[in-house]
Amino acid sequence: MLVLSRKINEILQIGDDIEIKILSISGDSVKLGIDAPKHIDIHRKEIYLSIQEENSKAANLSPDFLKNLPNNKLQP
Structure with a gap:
């Protein structure tokens, strides 16, 4: 597991197309x-x-x- 410290508005990049941004900390x-x-x-x-x-x-x-469902259209 990778453990990182980030501050508000900092971003983590995962691969080429996924970003995770820290929006707030409370x-x-x-x-x-x-x-x-x-x-x-x-x-x-x-x-x-x-x-x-x-x-x-x-x-x-x-x-x-x-087969046991009411109004089942699968029954012959």
């Missing part, structure tokens, strides 16, 4: 601005983990699950 809270290409997903870690968990649950659904 107590133990830091506000960051992230400039990245639209195709790169950016989430807080807890949200990212929640998305991964939900995707894992959805991938493990039984094939019969869709």
Whole structure:
């Protein structure tokens, strides 16, 4: 892990196309601005983990699950 000290309005550069700017610091809270290409997903870690968990649950659904949904157009 790389550990850096930065001040307000200083920027971290990641690769050629991602910038992270320190917008404000208040107590133990830091506000960051992230400039990245639209195709790169950016989430807080807890949200990212929640998305991964939900995707894992959805991938493990039984094939019969869709058949039991009301108004299912997949039923013959």
